[in-house]
Amino acid sequence: MGRYTIRRLLQLIPVLLGTTFLINYMVWQLPGDPFAGRCGQRPCPDSYVSAMRSQFGLDQPILVQYWQFLKNMLTGNLGVDFNQVPVATQLGDAWPITIRLALLAVAIEAVIGISAGVLSGLKRGGFIDNVVTISTLFLLSLPVFVTGFLLQWLLGVQFQVITPTVSDEAPIMELIVPAFVLASLNMAFTARLTRTSIVENRRSDYVRTAIAKGLTNRRVVGVHLLRNSLIPVLTFLGTEVGSLMSGAIITEGIFNIHGIGGLLYRAITGQDYTIVVPIASLLVLVYLVSNLLVDLLYGVLDPRIRYE
Amino acid sequence: MVEVLSEPAGRGSYSGALLEVEDLHVEFHTRQGVAKAVNGVTYSVNPGETLAVLGESGSGKSVTAQTIMGILDMPPGRIAGGQIRFRGVDILKLPEDQRRRIRGEGIAMVFQDALSALNPVFPVGWQIAEMFRIHRGSSRSDAKKKAVELMDRVRIPGARDRVNDFPHQFSGGMRQRIMIAMAIALDPEILIADEPTTALDVTVQAQIMGLLAELQRDSNMGLILITHDLGVVADVADKIAVMYGGRIVETAPVHDLYANPAHPYSKGLLESIPRVDLKGQELYAIKGMPPNLLDMPSGCAFHPRCPYRREDCATAVPPLYPISGSRGSACHYWREVVDGSR
Incomplete structure (x- = not known):
């Protein structure tokens, strides 16, 4: 390896x-x-x-x-932008916020997507399965900016449970709803992928063996079934980390988050390429590295995979 | 011996057999209709005894075993009637928690294809050790030690070094040994082996059957050997139950059946074994196709393929006629079959 x-x-x-x-x-x-x-x-x-x-x-x-x-x-010398402001400080301010947003989004995706997928996969055709199928279809067919503006208006303006825009320091609590918006598409996809994987593996021989061993249902599902079913799901989540960061442009725009997405957006409209180029290059690097990590993770998760 | 044939055991009475299946009916509800997979199967196994259940695919032999084990997919499966008594207690009526404790501890099972039956992502030692950790509450290290001992007992070379290997790193025969080690981990009283050698090379088949026989001698467990291979049966089984279309069509001590089958189907099976002394002659095959479970032939399920059939075979379902001792045949004309006239 x-x-x-x-x-x-x-x-x-x-x-x-x-x-x-x-x-x-x-x-x-x-x-x-x-x-x-x-x-x-x-x-x-x-x-x-x-x-x-x-x-x-x-x-x-x-x-x-x-x-x-x-x-x-x-x-490490990124120079200055067209307004003679150092690029490095701008990136240094923005990256941590975007990383926080993206990690929060991945966590939401994983927790909600996987739980929904497992529950619906175990009781195929049941009430939960129908709810999950319909709501994931809903999320998948809505563009991110619609989900974003909708939640901002609903939660931020109508019910006022969140602040409609995120403050400069972007604390975790204020990032929850934006992260949910950013995660929504992948979350729906994760739920569906998990469901398919669970349904496929539930009838497999090794699950039958686990039942025949006299294990509790919780252990059969939680250890034997889940461990196998999550292999494709985790690799999907991993490959999507990179695209979440670049996908944050719209979400950061809606909620006025001063992350990489917002910076990139302003730089593109202002044609300030001294900022566009390093951010785009860094996104490429993030994407490549996360893909490599996923490939390595795959081998850890599935011992049948051999690297040569 | 097959008590229920000579003296049908009354419901609830504990006749002393370790495991008794009585008048079991299992059906599958599919979109095309109800498939009657098991139609009134009755058999029993005593400690140290080997019952071979013989039949082609779709005969209901595996479904019966899965029902005993409690691993039938329900739905689509449904137990439509009958009892399965383990030490006199009808386990079909037990709550799931008590049923679960019997699996592994009381009744264990070895599956046909060990590669798919073992979990691909856990080391084999871990999978064996899990039996001790869950059923006996052993610590990780104790359970692992016992797993190595079991791997030694089923004669996996270098067990200590291979305990952390994964199923795909073993050969087919070794994998089946691991499957067996896992099944016998808790000294079950009944071991069900569902076609344990079908996926293996012939030389390995003999080794696995030898191992099963040896383990049975050591622990005096009852063995239910499910197979379609008559060659496997002859050496190890005490008695045979031949299944066809979800019913037992013949039951007999193994040598009686080989010497003189009393049902046209068993007779056909025996005649279809290739024989060295008849080399060059055309191989005998039972005519026709196995019955469609969704649309069973009326009367005797075998009558469309049967060389002995008469008119009433299509209307009257033959009961299991007692022949002598523990022998029985579900053929109206079993006397003709035994006499060999055709």
């Missing part, structure tokens, strides 16, 4: 180089001059534009720019 891990880590290098190059290249190819609209109503003076272009190396060939980017990333 050690060799496998090393090989997988080495494989990350070309993928990272390729994706970050594409991000760098594409971002500066987008239409619209990022410096043209920075001087109020009037077009910016040529002297300002050329000064900015040379400060951010835009007058250099793309490969030189990319080399510069790599050097900066590896030395």
Whole structure:
């Protein structure tokens, strides 16, 4: 497994180089001059534009720019954005909030999704099963921004049980509802995946053996059935951690959370690519690493998997 | 011996047999209708005795065993009638908690395909040790020690080193040994082996049957051996119950049945065994198809395939006619079958 891990880590290098190059290249190819609209109503003076272009190396060939980017990333020097504010401090403020939000969302997904899936899978066609099937269908067919605005209006404005927007420090309690919104789609999917997995494994021979061993029903389900049924569910949850972070853009926007999503959103609309590029690159890294961890986790969960 | 044939045991009376199945009816409710899988099966097993239940797939032999074990899927399964008495107590009437305690402690089961019957994600030692931890409340380390002893007892080489291995790391025969070790962990009084050697190589089959016989001698447990393989039966069984269409069609001490079957179906089974002295001749096969459980033939379920059939076979269900001692045959014309005239 050690060799496998090393090989997988080495494989990350070309993928990272390729994706970050594409991000760098594409971002500066987008239409619209990022410096043209920075001087109020009037077009910016040529002297300002050329000064900015040379400060951010835009007058250099793309490969030189990319080399510069790599050097900066590896030395941890993220530079300043177009307003001369250090990028590193902005990211440093935003990341912890998004990570907190994403972890909370994963926890909600896992707890609610898995419990709902197990309960409905055990009593297929029963009342709980119908409730879960209908409510997951509901969640799956609603876009995240609808769920988000709905809960914000319902809980925040109508009933006033939460504050409609999250304060700057983003404490855990205020993040619960946004995390629920962020988790909603995956939660529904987790519930369905768990249900299918439980239904499939419930009739399996080893469950029958566990019953024949005279184990309590709780142990048959809680140990023998669950341990096998959760393998695909946990791998799904793992792969989705990366996409949760990038998926936080909409949720963070709705609840005014000052995380990565909000920062990225403002940077894209403001065409401030000095922020877009490092965030996009970091998201790629998170995605790749979480995928690798899931593949390794899979081998721990299922001893039949062998790495070579 | 099969007491209930010569002197049918009255309901509730404890005749002394360890396990008695009496007039068991099991059906499955499916979308196509009600499949009657077991239609009045009666048999009994005593300590140290081996009962072989013989029959093709769909004959109800495994369903009967699953009902005894309490692992029948209900629904779609339903026990429509009958009793299963273990030491005189009808276990079908026991509350689930007491029923559970009998599993493993009183009656244990070995399944056909050990690879799918063992849990793939737990080490084999852990799975054996679980018996002691749950039923006896043993500590982890004690239970594991006992698991190693059991693996030694079923002769798994290097048991101590392999106790933490997973099922897929063992060969088929070794896996079946682990299955057996798990089943005998708590010294059950009855061991049900459901086609324990079907998935194995012939040489391994003999080893597993030998192991079962040896374990039975040591512990004097009653063994119910479910099989469709006549070759397996001859060496180890004391008595045989042949099942067809959810009924017992013939029951006999093993040598009597081999020497002189009293039911056309048993006779057909024996004749379809390949024989060295008849090499080159066409192999005998029972004509026709096994009965459809959703639409059983009227009268004797075997009559459409039977070379001895007469008109009344299609109308009158044959009871299990007593022949002599513990022998019985559910054929109106069993005398002709025994005489060998056809």
